[in-house]
Amino acid sequence: MDDIFITHDLEIDLKIQEILSNRMGIQSTKVVEICDDIIEYGIRMGNEMTQLFGYYFKVEVFMRAELVYDKNLIQEWINKGILLSEQNNQMEYLIKFYNLRGSFFSWFDDYVSAIETYKLAVQLCDQHGFLEIRGKLIANIAIIYTLIEDDEEAIEYLLEAENAPVDADVELNLWNKVLQLYYLAGSYLRLDEVEMAYMSQTDIENLIQGRPNNSYYRFGVLVLFGRIAMKRGRLDQVKYYIDQIIHSEERIHYIGISDGDAVHYIHLLYEYEKLSKEEMDNEVGSVLEKMKETYKIDEPTIHQRKNFLQELMMFYEKTDQFNLYKATAKQFLTILEDKAFDDGKHLLDIVELRCEIKKMKLNQFKESYRTR
Numbered sequence: 001m002d003d004i005f006i007t008h009d010l011e012i013d014l015k016i017q018e019i020l021s022n023r024m025g026i027q028s029t030k031v032v033e034i035c036d037d038i039i040e041y042g043i044r045m046g047n048e049m050t051q052l053f054g055y056y057f058k059v060e061v062f063m064r065a066e067l068v069y070d071k072n073l074i075q076e077w078i079n080k081g082i083l084l085s086e087q088n089n090q091m092e093y094l095i096k097f098y099n100l101r102g103s104f105f106s107w108f109d110d111y112v113s114a115i116e117t118y119k120l121a122v123q124l125c126d127q128h129g130f131l132e133i134r135g136k137l138i139a140n141i142a143i144i145y146t147l148i149e150d151d152e153e154a155i156e157y158l159l160e161a162e163n164a165p166v167d168a169d170v171e172l173n174l175w176n177k178v179l180q181l182y183y184l185a186g187s188y189l190r191l192d193e194v195e196m197a198y199m200s201q202t203d204i205e206n207l208i209q210g211r212p213n214n215s216y217y218r219f220g221v222l223v224l225f226g227r228i229a230m231k232r233g234r235l236d237q238v239k240y241y242i243d244q245i246i247h248s249e250e251r252i253h254y255i256g257i258s259d260g261d262a263v264h265y266i267h268l269l270y271e272y273e274k275l276s277k278e279e280m281d282n283e284v285g286s287v288l289e290k291m292k293e294t295y296k297i298d299e300p301t302i303h304q305r306k307n308f309l310q311e312l313m314m315f316y317e318k319t320d321q322f323n324l325y326k327a328t329a330k331q332f333l334t335i336l337e338d339k340a341f342d343d344g345k346h347l348l349d350i351v352e353l354r355c356e357i358k359k360m361k362l363n364q365f366k367e368s369y370r371t372r
Contacts, residue, residue: 055084138161266314284315
């Protein structure tokens with residue numbers, strides 16, 4: 001155990017050791033309970049380092065496990081952690097708290113603040129020599145750029161992250177590498193650099209070959225491989241990857257925690273065009289239903305709601321459910337007209353959507369006129 005956290009209180013020291021050695025293997029809510037005990041002890045004893053420890057790992061588990069949370073409360077915990085780190089000259093944990101703050105901003109779609117926070121943390125790493133944490137921050141910046149589809153920047157940062165020092169945990173390193181390659185391939189695809197995306201796919205396959213299946217990544221990786229195969233015109237491979245997804249026992253669960261991949265999967269199904277209409281409607285419907293169930297439990301971000309409603313609208317249009325299409329379109333417009341989205345791109349979305357609604361109304365009118 002890191003000496004800076006030793007309290008010489010056996011019960012608390014055992015709890016700290018448990019968090020450090022086995023937090024990934026403990027139920028998330030249990031980790032929170034242990035951290036609360038540690039924080040309470042630190043406040044009672046006036047031990048700021050113990051409080052710092054508790055706040056860091058409490059926020060970490062909330063972010064990692066995507067627990068139901070209060071936005072303002074998590075922000076308060078992060079702010080307390082930053083203050084305690086500064087007061088006690090704990091530069092490593094200050095950088096780690098900035099990393100958590102960047103992730104927090106990213107969760108709530110404040111990508112500008114996320115990038116600024118990550119870059120501030122990178123500067124601190126450069127000043128104080130924390131190269132391993134720096135690599136994680138560079139990867140996080142890259143992921144933000146992929147989310148806003150600034151793919152040239154994303155690729156630059158992802159390639160830099162490839163050469164960063166790695167964590168001591170071999171298994172964690174492997175899946176972090178897979179994740180970086182996954183985002184790299186996605187950026188290459190959007191830039192229509194298909195063969196570069198395929199090279200990243202090959203690297204992923206080499207990394208995971210012969211290893212136990214990591215179902216958390218399986219859905220997203222299969223969707224990515226299907227998209228690459230589609231771009232390469234390999235419909236036989238597209239069919240293989242879609243079949244793998246459809247017959248995967250874990251697929252519905254992981255659709256629920258990976259809405260971006262779910263959206264790509266729906267688009268892949270529509271582009272493939274080889275399933276029967278009944279198969280298509282059932283599969284797309286089940287994906288959308290799972291996304292809807294998930295959002296009843298975990299409050300979606302504005303972008304998640306926007307993406308979900310777009311997919312619902314496309315589904316209702318393709319299945320001729322025009323009343324549901326119209327109702328969903330109204331919800332979509334409400335989001336786009338929010339002041340937080342009052343910029344050129346989203347105003348353009350509004351115009352395009354309104355044109356689409358008018359077209360549908362015109363088509364419905366023509367259809368009703370013909371049937372008279």
